[in-house]
Amino acid sequence: MNAADTRSRILMTAMELFWEKGYLSTSVSDILSRSQVHSGSLYHFFPGKQDVLVGVLELYRDGIDEMLLAPNWEGVDDPIERIFALLAGYRTHLIVTDCTYGCPIGSLALEIHEPDPVVRDLMAANFTNWSAAIAGCFDAAADRLPPGTDRRALGEFVLTVMEGAVMQARTYRDIGYFDRNIAVLRDYITTLMAAEKSGNFA
Amino acid sequence: MNAADTRSRILMTAMELFWEKGYLSTSVSDILSRSQVHSGSLYHFFPGKQDVLVGVLELYRDGIDEMLLAPNWEGVDDPIERIFALLAGYRTHLIVTDCTYGCPIGSLALEIHEPDPVVRDLMAANFTNWSAAIAGCFDAAADRLPPGTDRRALGEFVLTVMEGAVMQARTYRDIGYFDRNIAVLRDYITTLMAAEKSGNFA
DNA sequence: TGCTTGGTTGAATGTTCAATCAACTCGGCT
DNA sequence: AGCCGAGTTGATTGAACATTCAACCAAGCA
Numbered sequence: 001m002n003a004a005d006t007r008s009r010i011l012m013t014a015m016e017l018f019w020e021k022g023y024l025s026t027s028v029s030d031i032l033s034r035s036q037v038h039s040g041s042l043y044h045f046f047p048g049k050q051d052v053l054v055g056v057l058e059l060y061r062d063g064i065d066e067m068l069l070a071p072n073w074e075g076v077d078d079p080i081e082r083i084f085a086l087l088a089g090y091r092t093h094l095i096v097t098d099c100t101y102g103c104p105i106g107s108l109a110l111e112i113h114e115p116d117p118v119v120r121d122l123m124a125a126n127f128t129n130w131s132a133a134i135a136g137c138f139d140a141a142a143d144r145l146p147p148g149t150d151r152r153a154l155g156e157f158v159l160t161v162m163e164g165a166v167m168q169a170r171t172y173r174d175i176g177y178f179d180r181n182i183a184v185l186r187d188y189i190t191t192l193m194a195a196e197k198s199g200n201f202a
Numbered sequence: 203m204n205a206a207d208t209r210s211r212i213l214m215t216a217m218e219l220f221w222e223k224g225y226l227s228t229s230v231s232d233i234l235s236r237s238q239v240h241s242g243s244l245y246h247f248f249p250g251k252q253d254v255l256v257g258v259l260e261l262y263r264d265g266i267d268e269m270l271l272a273p274n275w276e277g278v279d280d281p282i283e284r285i286f287a288l289l290a291g292y293r294t295h296l297i298v299t300d301c302t303y304g305c306p307i308g309s310l311a312l313e314i315h316e317p318d319p320v321v322r323d324l325m326a327a328n329f330t331n332w333s334a335a336i337a338g339c340f341d342a343a344a345d346r347l348p349p350g351t352d353r354r355a356l357g358e359f360v361l362t363v364m365e366g367a368v369m370q371a372r373t374y375r376d377i378g379y380f381d382r383n384i385a386v387l388r389d390y391i392t393t394l395m396a397a398e399k400s401g402n403f404a
Numbered sequence: 405t406g407c408t409t410g411g412t413t414g415a416a417t418g419t420t421c422a423a424t425c426a427a428c429t430c431g432g433c434t
Numbered sequence: 435a436g437c438c439g440a441g442t443t444g445a446t447t448g449a450a451c452a453t454t455c456a457a458c459c460a461a462g463c464a
Contacts, residue, residue, distance in 0.1 A: 043422095111309075
């Protein structure tokens, strides 16, 4: 096993564990035992536990297209449907985990109350990339929306709804809370597009 | 100092600390030193740290009317404006804490990945009371909404938007993220009421 | 006065944690 | 062959942690 293997096995394992148990509840020993790496090796690549977190957040940031968007958008061309296809991906995650897991970034954001600036910037960058991708969908469908629509705000709003919907579904262990939230969002977006069509805002 | 004093001082202090630092990052020693209580006294009233959390969550649950709703709704009669008055209360919290603090229940919900059923039920009860209060506002304004509107779902949606908006404002340390989210929510609710008025859904 | 009971004290316990480090391996280089 | 340094090993360290407990206190009552 070469160096790249060890480093990336640590990061992959930490990614899993932070997602399953959260950052604070994951001990360095947890990472070591699951990844079959010894403590000296981990501390050879990372100055400390927080630097492992930084590596994981960079992985999420750099992998949003391939890991998140591409899989969910395969075969979906309509930009508005892409938004709901992405949300459906989160729904699937909830289903296969019996509504126990949530958005890894959102969980980290609320779990770490006094984040290091490096960590906070990376969480923010992850949010920005996510909502910018959604805003891009709205841009692509701009002609179906009322003129002057704040599409950046709309992208942030979809992120908000995803995070809140996942939070509730997880707390209640009930997918119904997710579905009702997404249904309301769909009603809003539908209404927006209907308003443009009927010229209410023209 | 009598027994009730000690117990309630522990709970008040724990409430503060869980809000400031989160549950996991708050040690029993933190609670002891700030509340000026000795460990034996704490363990006289609470079997363990988690039971302190249960006590805090019960305090939130039982105090939602007096501690949260009443202060924000004073002098606000219109049910729709009450919704935004409550959200404005969260905005004030963000402002006075330089966008560092968030909804205590939401933070706990994402921080504790494998909650005890007792804890989970209490978090859910807090969410239910919150969104039911909002749903009550929508009920009071039912004649301004399209017939058949799912007002329970709308209450859960407002909770979702609050949680997501607070999460983003806190992560970015920028109130703009909160404001844009609430503006989109207001646009949606306004649109809903305009639709009823113009009879688009009749 | 002496006993009971609810509450208090704070040192001590055992565990878990992140982090350290001296000793080692081994491929690549001169 | 001899050396170098990136990478590995795992026992060890010291701090922080939640929890325990034997001794203590004081109010109320017999």
